[in-house]
Amino acid sequence: MTTSSGNPKNQGPAGPSDDVRSPVLVPESPAGPSDDVRPPVLVPESPAAVPDWQAPPRLAPAAGGRAFGAAPEALKIYEEEGRFGRLEASGAPNSPDLPSASAGLEKAVPWLSPESFPSGPSGAPGSLAPESRSLTENFHSEYVSYGDFVSYGDVVSYGDVVSYADVVPFAKEAGLSGPLPADAGSDHPSHAVPFQAWQARDDFPILGLKVEGGKPLVWLDNAATTQKPRQVIERLVKYYREENSNVHRGAHALATVATEAYESARRTTARFIGAGGPENIVFVRGATEGLNLVANAFAAPRLGPGDEILLTVLEHHANIVPWQMVARKTGARIVVAPVDDSGQIVLSEFARRLGGRTKIASVSHVSNALGTIAPVEEIVALCRARSVPVVVDAAQSVAHLPVNVAELGADFLVFSGHKVYGPAGIGAVYGTTEALRGSVPYQGGGGMIADVTFERTVYRDPPVRFEAGTPNIAGAAGLEAALDYLDSLGLSRVAAYEDQLLNYATDRLSSVPGLSIVGTAWRKTGVISFVLKGKSVREVGSRLAGEGLAVRAGHHCAQPILRRFGLEETVRASLALYNTTDEVDFLTDALKGLQAGA
Numbered sequence: 001m002t003t004s005s006g007n008p009k010n011q012g013p014a015g016p017s018d019d020v021r022s023p024v025l026v027p028e029s030p031a032g033p034s035d036d037v038r039p040p041v042l043v044p045e046s047p048a049a050v051p052d053w054q055a056p057p058r059l060a061p062a063a064g065g066r067a068f069g070a071a072p073e074a075l076k077i078y079e080e081e082g083r084f085g086r087l088e089a090s091g092a093p094n095s096p097d098l099p100s101a102s103a104g105l106e107k108a109v110p111w112l113s114p115e116s117f118p119s120g121p122s123g124a125p126g127s128l129a130p131e132s133r134s135l136t137e138n139f140h141s142e143y144v145s146y147g148d149f150v151s152y153g154d155v156v157s158y159g160d161v162v163s164y165a166d167v168v169p170f171a172k173e174a175g176l177s178g179p180l181p182a183d184a185g186s187d188h189p190s191h192a193v194p195f196q197a198w199q200a201r202d203d204f205p206i207l208g209l210k211v212e213g214g215k216p217l218v219w220l221d222n223a224a225t226t227q228k229p230r231q232v233i234e235r236l237v238k239y240y241r242e243e244n245s246n247v248h249r250g251a252h253a254l255a256t257v258a259t260e261a262y263e264s265a266r267r268t269t270a271r272f273i274g275a276g277g278p279e280n281i282v283f284v285r286g287a288t289e290g291l292n293l294v295a296n297a298f299a300a301p302r303l304g305p306g307d308e309i310l311l312t313v314l315e316h317h318a319n320i321v322p323w324q325m326v327a328r329k330t331g332a333r334i335v336v337a338p339v340d341d342s343g344q345i346v347l348s349e350f351a352r353r354l355g356g357r358t359k360i361a362s363v364s365h366v367s368n369a370l371g372t373i374a375p376v377e378e379i380v381a382l383c384r385a386r387s388v389p390v391v392v393d394a395a396q397s398v399a400h401l402p403v404n405v406a407e408l409g410a411d412f413l414v415f416s417g418h419k420v421y422g423p424a425g426i427g428a429v430y431g432t433t434e435a436l437r438g439s440v441p442y443q444g445g446g447g448m449i450a451d452v453t454f455e456r457t458v459y460r461d462p463p464v465r466f467e468a469g470t471p472n473i474a475g476a477a478g479l480e481a482a483l484d485y486l487d488s489l490g491l492s493r494v495a496a497y498e499d500q501l502l503n504y505a506t507d508r509l510s511s512v513p514g515l516s517i518v519g520t521a522w523r524k525t526g527v528i529s530f531v532l533k534g535k536s537v538r539e540v541g542s543r544l545a546g547e548g549l550a551v552r553a554g555h556h557c558a559q560p561i562l563r564r565f566g567l568e569e570t571v572r573a574s575l576a577l578y579n580t581t582d583e584v585d586f587l588t589d590a591l592k593g594l595q596a597g598a
Contacts, residue, residue: 197497206219218583223556232481236478240474263278281430284414287318288318297441304330342520370521422482442466501579505526505573518530549587
C-alpha cells in the first residue's frame with residue numbers, strides 16, 4: 001500500500017467506464033428504499049475529473065466544539081491497478097460549509113466491492129454485521145452510520161493490504177457536525193486520516209498576532225512553551241466566570257462544581273497517559289516541582305552516603321539540580337551516563353553505570369535542547385532488572401508522542417501543562433500506587449491531612465497527600481481541556497505530521513550556508529538546535545525576532561549537553577502541530593539573508 005499526498009496522476013482509465021462497477025458499501029435500510037436514507041456508494045471517476053486538492057477540507061464549527069477531518073465527498077479511494085472512486089454520502093447538501101470534491105484525503109486502499117461484505121450489513125441502518133467485523137484483525141470501528149445524521153462514520157479497510165481503518169468523521173449537515181467524543185482516545189478510527197496544520201491553526205488566536213512592525217508571528221519556541229487553543233482559553237474563562245471556589249470541603253454549590261472540575265481533570269490526565277486511575281496522578285505546578293517532589297518525597301528517605309543517583313548528560317537543569325540538592329543532604333553522589341556524537345544515550349554505558357549502589361535513575365524522555373528521543377523503554381527495562389526505581393521527565397514528550405505509563409513501567413513520570421497546550425502553573429506527577437504510598441510529604445498544609453494535633457499529624461492517602469494548600473483549580477481544568485483537545489486531533493496523527501515537518505525542516509535548514517545542526521539522533525521530535533558560522537547566537541536570535549520569528553537563543557537550561565558538543569549556546573527552533581512548511585521556508589530564507597548580509 002502507498003500513501004500519496006497529492007492528486008493521483010496518470011492512474012486508471014480516462015473517465016467513467018461501464019465495466020467499472022460502482023460497488024455499494026451498505027444496502028438499503030431493512031425497511032426498504034427511502035429518499036431520506038440512502039446508502040453511501042463508491043462512485044468511480046476519471047483521474048482528470050479530480051481537481052488538485054489545495055483547499056483544506058473543513059467542517060463548520062457547531063455547538064460544543066468542531067469537527068475534524070474531511071467529509072465523505074473528500075474521501076478518495078482507489079487501488080494500485082488504477083481504479084478509484086469517490087465515497088459519497090447520498091443526500092449530503094452542497095453547502096459551502098462542507099468540503100467539495102476538490103478538497104480531500106487520498107489513501108491507497110483495496111477496491112471495495114459488495115463481496116467485501118460477504119454477509120452484508122444487517123440490523124438497523126448504520127450497523128455492520130459481526131461477520132464483517134471479523135474480516136480483518138485491524139477492524140477498528142463499531143459501525144458505519146449514515147442517513148439523517150451521519151457522524152463519526154467508519155469506512156474500514158478489508159483484506160490483507162491495508163492494516164488500519166481509513167476513516168473520516170463527517171456529518172450530513174454542517175450544523176450537525178461536532179467534535180470527536182472526549183473519550184475517543186488517540187486510537188479512534190478517524191485518527192487514521194493524516195493530520196494537517198490547517199486543521200488546528202484557527203484554534204490558536206495568538207497565531208494571528210502581528211509583531212515587530214506588523215509582521216506575522218511565527219512561533220517556533222514550542223519547547224519553551226506552546227500556545228493555547230481557544231478551547232483552553234474558554235475553559236479558564238468559564239471556571240473564573242461560573243465555577244470559582246475552593247475544592248473538597250465546601251458545602252455549597254460552587255464548591256461541588258469546582259471539586260468535580262478538579263477531579264475530572266485528574267481522571268482525564270490519568271486516562272491520557274494510560275495510568276491505572278486518578279489516584280496515581282498528583283497535580284503540581286509543573287515538571288520542575290514534580291521532580292523536586294519525587295527527589296524529596298521518594299528518593300531522599302532511601303539515600304545514604306555512597307549511594308548513587310543515575311542521570312544522563314541530556315538532562316534539563318530541572319532534572320539535575322533537585323538531585324544535587326538531595327545528594328548533598330544525604331551523602332549520595334550523582335553518576336552520569338554519556339551520549340554519542342549524534343546526541344543519543346549510549347545504552348551500554350548507561351547499563352555499565354547501573355550498579356549495586358544505584359538507588360534511583362532519572363532520565364528525560366526527550367531532550368529539550370536537541371530533540372533526542374531517549375530509549376526510555378530500554379532504560380526502564382535495565383533499571384527494573386536491578387530493582388532500581390526510575391523517573392521519566394516527559395515535559396518534552398507528552399505533547400508530541402503517545403505516552404502510556406502502564407506499558408512503559410516507570411515508577412514516576414512528570415510533565416508540565418504549559419508545554420502540552422495547557423496553562424502555566426499546572427503539571428502532573430504520575431506514580432505507581434506502591435511508589436506514592438512509599439513517599440513522604442515534603443510540603444505541609446491544608447488539604448493533605450486527615451487529623452492534626454500539636455503533637456502529631458495524620459496524612460491523607462495519595463494523591464492529595466502531596467497537594468498541600470489550595471491547588472491550581474483553574475489550571476487543572478485548563479489542562480483537561482488541552483488533553484481533550486489533543487485527543488480530538490489524535491496524538492498519533494499529530495506525531496506523524498510533526499515528524500514529517502521535522503524532516504522537511506532539517507533538509508531546508510541544512511541548505512543554509514554555514515549552518516550546523518547540533519543533535520542528529522535518528523529518533524527525534526521537532527527540535528532543531530543550530531549555530532551559524534560567523535554569527536553569534538544572540539545576533540541570530542535578534543535578527544530573526546525582527547522578522548517575527550520566535551526562536552530560542554541561549555543554553556536552554558541544558559548546559560551539560562551543549563558543553564558535550566563544545567558549545568555554550570545554540571539557536572533552537574522547535575516545532576508544534578500548528579507549524580507549517582511555509583513557516584520553515586520563511587525561517588530558512590531569513591537565515592540565508594542574514595548569512596548573505598542582507
